[in-house]
Amino acid sequence: MASTVLDLNHVRRGCAQCSLQQLCLPAGISAGDLQQLDDIVKRRRPVAGGERLFRLGDPMSAVYVARDGAFKTVALNEDGEEQIVGFHLPGELIGLDALGSGHHRCEGVALVEANVCEVPYDLLAHVAAQLPSLQQQLMRVIGQSVDRDQDHVGMLVRRSAGERIALFLHGLGERYRHIGQSAIQFKLPMSREDIANYLGLALETVSRGFSKLHEDGVIAVSGRRIEVLDTLELNRLAHVHEAVDAKRGRA
Helix, strand or coil: HHHHHHHHHCCCCHHHCCCCHHCCCCCCHHHHHHHHHHHCEEEEECCCCCCEEEECCCCCEEEEEEEEEEEEEEEEEECCEEEEEECCCCCEEEEHHHCCCCCCEEEEEEEEEEEEEEEEEHHHHHHHCCCHHHHHHHHHHHHHHHHHHHHHHHHHHHHHHHHHHHHHHHHHHHHHHHHCCCCEECCCCCCCHHHHHHHHEEEEEEHHHHHHHHHHCCCEEECCEECCCCHHHHHHHCCHHHHHHHHHCCC
């Protein structure tokens, strides 16, 4: 019970004290503007692993930011099977899939125990209209989300299994770097099954891919803990496709 109280005290801190402020908010935002944002955050709450922030078809009522922990977004393919379409780390907005239609096209699921800020979308849009710097920041974040979606599609369509795995680990490391954590030593918040689903591969293929990278000295694997031992080689393996395309273009 005591740990629950501590968690609640932690997540009730305002935006001014949040370690993710530099990721979520524009640089140099004034104290008054920051207070406007603090006022509209509906809830700062703990989320259990496996808990859903929203479900397929729900109307868009809010956007979410993980203060810690991680989430996945899950859609259904044409056969009614679950397809993981994204992973979300601290400071990354969750729920942008509903921007176009106003209804969620996927589900947002906590991968591990997490703490999340929930911001009512209509109030956020109203405040952003009054704060150009915030509006620009939101557009930048939305653009990053679109870029990740496009990269995911390109990865599924064109890359070999080895490239997909290397690109996934390389990209995840870069995202950890962006939030101020180590890009070469990190713990995977998702299971191997989730990674296989996201990459469009069989679980056995992902396991063999991790083992090969480990045996080749590119990474060290211990359960979900990853250490990148050869960053140059991981980067090369992740971008073999671009290198081949560039070579063909020069031919």
